[in-house]
Amino acid sequence: MNNYIGIFQISPVQEYINQAKRTQDFWAGSYILSYLSAVAIETVIQESGDCIVYPFFDENPFKMVVSGKPDDPRAHDFDVLENERIGTLPNRFVAVLDDQESLKNALKQSQVNVSNAYAEIVRKVKERLKSDLKPNINPMIFNDQIWQRQNMNFFKTMWVVYECHHSSYGTDYQHAERLFGARKSIRNFDQTKGESGKKCNICGERERIHEDFWIDYSTRNRHVFRKNERLCSVCLVKRLAPEIVFETKKDKESRLVFPSTSTIAVGPAICRLIDKWAELDVQDALTSFIQKINILNLNFPRRLPPIPFIQEHSKKIDYKINKEILRWDGDVFLKDTYQRKILVDDYGMSRDIAWKKIHDCAEACTKLMEPFKPAKYYAIVMMDGDNMGQYLSQCQTINEHRQFSKNLSEFSRGTIPKVCESNFTAKVSYFGGDEGIIFVGMDDLLSLMRCLRAAFSGHLTFDADQWHVDFFSPPNPQFPDLGTACIGAVVAHHQQSLLHVIERLHHSLEEKAKQVEDKDAFCITLMKRSGGTTHAISKCVYDNCDVLQHLEQMRCLYKDKYLSDTWLYDLDQHKHAFGTNENIFSEIFRLLKRHARDECVFESRIQPIINDIRQIYNGMESMPDFLENFIQLEFCAQYLARDKQQ
Numbered sequence: 001m002n003n004y005i006g007i008f009q010i011s012p013v014q015e016y017i018n019q020a021k022r023t024q025d026f027w028a029g030s031y032i033l034s035y036l037s038a039v040a041i042e043t044v045i046q047e048s049g050d051c052i053v054y055p056f057f058d059e060n061p062f063k064m065v066v067s068g069k070p071d072d073p074r075a076h077d078f079d080v081l082e083n084e085r086i087g088t089l090p091n092r093f094v095a096v097l098d099d100q101e102s103l104k105n106a107l108k109q110s111q112v113n114v115s116n117a118y119a120e121i122v123r124k125v126k127e128r129l130k131s132d133l134k135p136n137i138n139p140m141i142f143n144d145q146i147w148q149r150q151n152m153n154f155f156k157t158m159w160v161v162y163e164c165h166h167s168s169y170g171t172d173y174q175h176a177e178r179l180f181g182a183r184k185s186i187r188n189f190d191q192t193k194g195e196s197g198k199k200c201n202i203c204g205e206r207e208r209i210h211e212d213f214w215i216d217y218s219t220r221n222r223h224v225f226r227k228n229e230r231l232c233s234v235c236l237v238k239r240l241a242p243e244i245v246f247e248t249k250k251d252k253e254s255r256l257v258f259p260s261t262s263t264i265a266v267g268p269a270i271c272r273l274i275d276k277w278a279e280l281d282v283q284d285a286l287t288s289f290i291q292k293i294n295i296l297n298l299n300f301p302r303r304l305p306p307i308p309f310i311q312e313h314s315k316k317i318d319y320k321i322n323k324e325i326l327r328w329d330g331d332v333f334l335k336d337t338y339q340r341k342i343l344v345d346d347y348g349m350s351r352d353i354a355w356k357k358i359h360d361c362a363e364a365c366t367k368l369m370e371p372f373k374p375a376k377y378y379a380i381v382m383m384d385g386d387n388m389g390q391y392l393s394q395c396q397t398i399n400e401h402r403q404f405s406k407n408l409s410e411f412s413r414g415t416i417p418k419v420c421e422s423n424f425t426a427k428v429s430y431f432g433g434d435e436g437i438i439f440v441g442m443d444d445l446l447s448l449m450r451c452l453r454a455a456f457s458g459h460l461t462f463d464a465d466q467w468h469v470d471f472f473s474p475p476n477p478q479f480p481d482l483g484t485a486c487i488g489a490v491v492a493h494h495q496q497s498l499l500h501v502i503e504r505l506h507h508s509l510e511e512k513a514k515q516v517e518d519k520d521a522f523c524i525t526l527m528k529r530s531g532g533t534t535h536a537i538s539k540c541v542y543d544n545c546d547v548l549q550h551l552e553q554m555r556c557l558y559k560d561k562y563l564s565d566t567w568l569y570d571l572d573q574h575k576h577a578f579g580t581n582e583n584i585f586s587e588i589f590r591l592l593k594r595h596a597r598d599e600c601v602f603e604s605r606i607q608p609i610i611n612d613i614r615q616i617y618n619g620m621e622s623m624p625d626f627l628e629n630f631i632q633l634e635f636c637a638q639y640l641a642r643d644k645q646q
């Protein structure tokens, strides 16, 4: 009897996730999608037994929520979830069965159950909002027509069933993927049909819900909605679902909130503050800052879950007092926050607040934070495995495919949080299959990218919780070798529109890094406050040079003031005057020597890495505009080393 391969996918994915104004929206979008995937997968298991070959579902936390009842979303109890709150299920799955009809029926049922599960999320949010309205407001402002039109059939599903007839499973799978690709290219829906009136601030596509709701609800919940935010019901559900639908009893102590861009930006500075926690003047500054904040009576989120690395790091503080600041939002640690306009618009404070209170707070903030140099910039990283399709087409059997899915799942659920969140001031937003997105403090960007890439191909080891990367030895058998991967990264100001930053991130990965010959490359995009955007593209490894390690070494040279960045500006200015590569290279050598702090630093710190520079330079030669790109790459290290306090 022949086997049948079924491929099932939920959409829209990119549009849904990327339509985000806050990190919280961005995380919530992928979390909702992961949950809906779990409903779809569990449906097939219920209908046809365990025929899922991708993704590996057995140990996924959402399995506990939906197990045995994928068709009854009201019975889904999120209280069974532990702390693992990262969406780790991709938006598609693959099932193999020898009964075509049964497979088709199961996929059809998945479609129905996904739709019902989403409808239940929408219902819960709407009910809660209705019950929260002030009694003088007519609940009819929840125009059912808008909610219905926007949410019913919002998530589409598509699937194909392919009959296997080749000798190898991999070849059949390749054909099934091709069939699915053809199905995907037929896009038969128009989402914005019937949308008139003023549009949502986030998606810009759908009609916003009634003005009376915003006047009442958003003034009372200024931290959930900014002053002029007006959303459609789809974006509103995404904003509120974490609190209303997914928050468990365990989350009540610290809310289910994803760290904001400013929290990520100041993360490394908070770590430096923790290192000096016991010092008397630091304690004085802390006490005074908290006091001034209390006098200002600033209303801001105070019981947030800290970034995991900070939480771990703070355990070494003996002093119990003042620790509450570790659960405050990052904005509070940036003195720019203390401006009348911002306090009124973003924090809902009264316009006649005394100038002195604001001034005192700003001063106390500066006094506490200045020594630790809080950054206003953060980074976001996106990784995607290279040639996954090729890998899978080489699977000879269904079991090989299953094993591969299991390896991917171990990577996204086990390795990723361990590598990123235990070692760096980072927070994983989503990681499913071979791709994911991570927010990270600027100081940790290069090392995190390097560890991520190394972990993917098994070139990372842990020794007494210290990590080591070695791209030039055989892979570590502890980690499955998943091949090579590309990484896109964007460095942006914390107030930069997240929509825009995410658009750039996709561009950085897909249009830049993935375009490098044979892939295994990265691109770092710097979005400057002045408006300019630059890209630096490189392979991860050239000959025996680990490029990200080199950049991190350069960053430290600038940070420690061992090397002045003037060498780069000089090189940039005269880059067209040298002719041959050998001439340019001797100029690089001369400039580095001239701009090193002293002879001793040059010999001990700079000379040993000159060979890396040569390898990168030579390796890049085949790239278009390679000299410019080489300078941009070196410029990245310098940019990341700056103190962007001002």
Ligand SMILES: [Zn+2]
Binding pocket: 200, 201, 202, 203, 204, 205, 206, 231, 232, 233, 234, 235, 236
């Ligand atoms: Zn919207």
